[in-house]
Amino acid sequence: MIITDYISTLADNPYFGAGFGLFGVGFGAALLRKSYQTSLILFRRHYMITLEVPCRDKSYQWLLQWMTYKGAKQTQHLSVETSFEQKDSGHVKTKYDFIPSIGTHFFRYGRSWIKVERTREQHTLDLHMGTPWETVELTAFGRNKQMFFEILEEARQMALERHEGKTIMYTALGSEWRPLGHPRRKRPISSVILDTGISDKIMDDCQEFISTPSWYIDRGIPYRRGYLLYGPPGCGKSSYITALAGELGFSICVLNLSERSLSDDRLNHLLSVAPQQSIILLEDIDAAFTSREDTAQQKAAFEGMNRVTFSGLLNCLDGVASTEARILFMTTNYIDRLDPALIRPGRVDLQEYIGWCSRDQIEKMYLRFYDGENAMSESRVFSDKVMSFQTDISPAQIQGYFMLHKHSDPKDVLDNCEMICKMRKKG
Numbered sequence: 001m002i003i004t005d006y007i008s009t010l011a012d013n014p015y016f017g018a019g020f021g022l023f024g025v026g027f028g029a030a031l032l033r034k035s036y037q038t039s040l041i042l043f044r045r046h047y048m049i050t051l052e053v054p055c056r057d058k059s060y061q062w063l064l065q066w067m068t069y070k071g072a073k074q075t076q077h078l079s080v081e082t083s084f085e086q087k088d089s090g091h092v093k094t095k096y097d098f099i100p101s102i103g104t105h106f107f108r109y110g111r112s113w114i115k116v117e118r119t120r121e122q123h124t125l126d127l128h129m130g131t132p133w134e135t136v137e138l139t140a141f142g143r144n145k146q147m148f149f150e151i152l153e154e155a156r157q158m159a160l161e162r163h164e165g166k167t168i169m170y171t172a173l174g175s176e177w178r179p180l181g182h183p184r185r186k187r188p189i190s191s192v193i194l195d196t197g198i199s200d201k202i203m204d205d206c207q208e209f210i211s212t213p214s215w216y217i218d219r220g221i222p223y224r225r226g227y228l229l230y231g232p233p234g235c236g237k238s239s240y241i242t243a244l245a246g247e248l249g250f251s252i253c254v255l256n257l258s259e260r261s262l263s264d265d266r267l268n269h270l271l272s273v274a275p276q277q278s279i280i281l282l283e284d285i286d287a288a289f290t291s292r293e294d295t296a297q298q299k300a301a302f303e304g305m306n307r308v309t310f311s312g313l314l315n316c317l318d319g320v321a322s323t324e325a326r327i328l329f330m331t332t333n334y335i336d337r338l339d340p341a342l343i344r345p346g347r348v349d350l351q352e353y354i355g356w357c358s359r360d361q362i363e364k365m366y367l368r369f370y371d372g373e374n375a376m377s378e379s380r381v382f383s384d385k386v387m388s389f390q391t392d393i394s395p396a397q398i399q400g401y402f403m404l405h406k407h408s409d410p411k412d413v414l415d416n417c418e419m420i421c422k423m424r425k426k427g
């Protein structure tokens with residue numbers, strides 16, 4: 001009784017009525033907001049698709065390029081990426097690419113709209129690169145993931161087309177491979193003139209290796225092949241490997257074993273994450289390690305120079321078998337300084353001496369540089385003269401000499417041959 005009296009007095013109280021009304025409005029608004037949020041979440045969950053691409057992923061760079069070409073026209077908020085491109089004429093051109101900046105952008109892709117959110121974490125670093133952590137998130141209506149596959153594939157194709165006819169050189173940065181400068185134009189294999197049969201022998205071996213993965217896998221043999229090119233400087237070891245990579249459509253990952261920050265673990269990691277279809281190149285391998293039979297004094301000179309140990313390197317070379325072809329090239333000027341363990345079969349499967357010019361090489365080099373009507377006979381005279389010096393001549397010396405006589409008469413070229421001996425051994 002007392003309670004009903006109390007309620008009826010409250011109902012008559014205008015302040016209470018107004019308060020209750022306000023409470024009702026607030027409650028209603030909160031309910032509306034909550035249900036709006038819930039339905040938004042449900043809508044996003046069931047009717048929208050999202051793709052997050054972190055900067056560590058391989059497709060991140062492709063996607064940025066894709067956004068540069070597809071999206072930059074459709075947004076007004078841009079950041080710039082400056083690059084230099086060398087033309088065939090040698091002229092260097094500066095290029096500015098506009099990438100949609102950090103923030104939210106809307107692009108049209110086919111008939112759909114996509115929201116592209118590029119974010120950069122101020123407090124998180126990509127520890128390997130030392131750069132701020134970035135992600136790109138794509139959001140679209142619908143449930144069809146196919147669109148994202150198409151975008152990634154388009155971005156990948158775009159990246160491949162940019163590199164068509166080029167050889168990409170990679171260098172190790174932290175625990176990752178990063179392109180070193182711009183992709184270079186492929187060097188024609190015919191421009192590197194080695195002694196008869198050597199070029200074909202290496203090329204055939206590589207091609208045979210690449211085309212027979214199942215042969216290795218069926219027999220439980222690790223699917224990798226090691227090559228050693230040795231010989232005096234300036235005879236074409238590096239040039240040949242570059243040309244070979246171009247011919248095979250491979251990129252080149254150059255590793256400097258003398259680098260101080262390279263540890264056994266990092267080397268192992270780098271070898272296992274090398275880009276697909278790439279040649280790993282360890283140049284001047286003798287500079288990093290000497291033969292174990294060398295004197296203690298010599299050993300001491302190398303100890304502490306870097307953190308890759310000899311046994312660490314051997315382990316890395318023997319590393320985990322992968323289904324991806326691994327082609328590793330080593331070069332040295334001094335094969336006798338190498339430890340036999342480093343070049344035993346399995347680590348080095350094919351070794352070739354790339355030596356001083358033979359008569360045949362000299363003639364072929366002449367014909368590559370001069371193509372007058374008497375070039376054939378001139379090339380023979382030229383090679384006779386060079387051979388008569390009875391001294392070791394490298395192709396780099398011959399190339400250096402021809403460069404001095406770019407526009408000279410053949411007669412001048414033949415008459416001044418002695419200059420070749422004065423050229424530095426490596427051009």
Ligand SMILES: Nc1ncnc2c1ncn2[C@@H]1O[C@H](COP(=O)(O)OP(=O)(O)OP(=O)(O)O)[C@@H](O)[C@H]1O
Binds near residue numbers: 191194
């Ligand atoms: N066999 C060759 N045919 C054509 N050009 C060559 C040849 N050998 C060397 N050259 C030229 O000489 C220069 C030096 O050659 P390269 O660096 O390939 O020699 P290398 O044997 O790797 O020397 P190093 O042992 O010092 O590294 C290049 O410009 C290259 O074009």
